[in-house]
Amino acid sequence: MKSTKELRFEELYAQHRDRIFRLCLGFAKGEAAQDLFQEILIKIWKHLDSFRGESEISTWLYRIAYNTAITFATKEKKLESKQMELPESLHLIDPEYAHSELELQLHQLYQAIGELPELDRIIATLLLENTSYRGIAEISGISENYVAVKVNRIKAALTQKLNPNGN
Amino acid sequence: METNFDNIQKLWQNQKAKEFDLPSLISQMKRVEKKQKKEWIIVISLTPITVIFLSFVLPWRESLLGTLSIILVALGMAWVIWLSAKSRLKSIDDSERYSNQEFIQSQLKKLKLRYTILRKHMISYGLVIALAINIGYLVTLAPLSLPIRIAAHVGATLFIFTVMWITIRRKRKKYDQELKPIIEDLERLIER
Numbered sequence: 396m397k398s399t400k401e402l403r404f405e406e407l408y409a410q411h412r413d414r415i416f417r418l419c420l421g422f423a424k425g426e427a428a429q430d431l432f433q434e435i436l437i438k439i440w441k442h443l444d445s446f447r448g449e450s451e452i453s454t455w456l457y458r459i460a461y462n463t464a465i466t467f468a469t470k471e472k473k474l475e476s477k478q479m480e481l482p483e484s485l486h487l488i489d490p491e492y493a494h495s496e497l498e499l500q501l502h503q504l505y506q507a508i509g510e511l512p513e514l515d516r517i518i519a520t521l522l523l524e525n526t527s528y529r530g531i532a533e534i535s536g537i538s539e540n541y542v543a544v545k546v547n548r549i550k551a552a553l554t555q556k557l558n559p560n561g562n
Numbered sequence: 563m564e565t566n567f568d569n570i571q572k573l574w575q576n577q578k579a580k581e582f583d584l585p586s587l588i589s590q591m592k593r594v595e596k597k598q599k600k601e602w603i604i605v606i607s608l609t610p611i612t613v614i615f616l617s618f619v620l621p622w623r624e625s626l627l628g629t630l631s632i633i634l635v636a637l638g639m640a641w642v643i644w645l646s647a648k649s650r651l652k653s654i655d656d657s658e659r660y661s662n663q664e665f666i667q668s669q670l671k672k673l674k675l676r677y678t679i680l681r682k683h684m685i686s687y688g689l690v691i692a693l694a695i696n697i698g699y700l701v702t703l704a705p706l707s708l709p710i711r712i713a714a715h716v717g718a719t720l721f722i723f724t725v726m727w728i729t730i731r732r733k734r735k736k737y738d739q740e741l742k743p744i745i746e747d748l749e750r751l752i753e754r
Contacts, residue, residue, distance in 0.1 A: 401588060404588065405584065405588075408584055412579040412582070413575075413577070413578050413579045415579070416577070416578070416579035416580065417574060417575075417577050420577065429580065432579070432582070433582075433587065436584075436587060437587070437591060440588070440591050441591070441595075458660060458661065458662070458665070461662050462660065462662060462665040465662065465665070465666065465751065466669065469744050469747045469748060470744070497573075497576065500573055501573060501576070501577060504570065504573055504574060513751050514662075514751060517662060520574075522571075523570065523571050523574040523575070524574075524575070525571070533661065534661060534662060535661060535662045535663065536660075536661025536662045536663030536664050536665075537663060550567050553567070553570055554566045554567055554570070557566075557570060558566055
């Protein structure tokens with residue numbers, strides 16, 4: 396028989412898995428994104444008992460997810476620099492092998508997000524999930540006003556990167 | 563720009579999570595939890611077991627100096643366990659309270675603590691252990707001649723400090739290679 400913790404974890408997984416998976420794609424590529432996804436799930440499981448209800452469960456969940464992603468990205472960067480200094484693009488899916496227009500666009504979007512500084516990446520991925528400025532401020536730890544300033548810059552940067560001709 | 567960004571949002575939300583074997587992950591995590599509990603119990607009981615062992619096996623407990631030596635070893639061990647627990651990076655117990663910026667600050671603090679442990683606390687720990695061993699020797703080596711006793715005291719002290727010096731040097735090199743880049747990266751992420 397499943398424990399209360401197990402049932403709660405499964406419920407959270409069902410509700411938030413897509414969003415967590417997408418944030419992983421904003422911080423890591425290919426297999427590394429899957430590893431990060433698993434690492435986040437492990438952290439959520441590990442700390443589920445310590446959730447005290449002082450904030451929304453989603454805020455708690457995404458704080459864990461983003462904090463894990465930041466640590467993961469820092470470690471990954473160190474690993475990458477240790478390796479044979481491969482060009483960044485080699486780690487990505489080759490656009491020529493993308494199966495559809497949608498995949499190609501997604502590939503370009505991940506690349507554009509991946510080029511943003513880490514804090515901007517957090518804000519960008521939250522913004523893409525329709526998170527309110529207040530929610531972004533709570534998760535990232537910067538003021539709502541500063542979030543608003545950052546959001547404008549990020550929107551402009553992403554739109555420019557994905558649509559350089561402005562069409 | 564809004565329309566463009568709306569399209570980007572739709573594109574982003576189009577991506578769904580890949581198939582994932584959740585039941586096997588849950589059972590793995592349960593196993594790990596059990597194992598970690600066992601390991602923690604072992605670590606926690608190690609200090610009292612060592613102290614009890616020392617106090618019963620060695621003929622020190624009869625004298626005040628012997629007791630003092632045992633207390634110093636126990637304090638040294640407890641201190642090391644406390645420091646290493648404090649500098650553990652993996653724990654994010656307070657994530658509910660920590661925003662991303664606060665989390666980065668806390669991680670930085672932990673990483674920097676590891677350097678402080680190496681620079682200051684390891685030397686202090688070496689001093690405490692050397693002191694404890696020398697106090698213990700005052701009791702256990704009492705029946706031996708003075709030159710042998712001096713040689714034992716000097717030898718033990720030199721041995722402890724040589725081991726400490728080699729350990730600190732090695733760790734420092736390792737930290738410079740592994741921790742320094744992470745510290746620099748995390749410092750860069752702090753919004754001032």
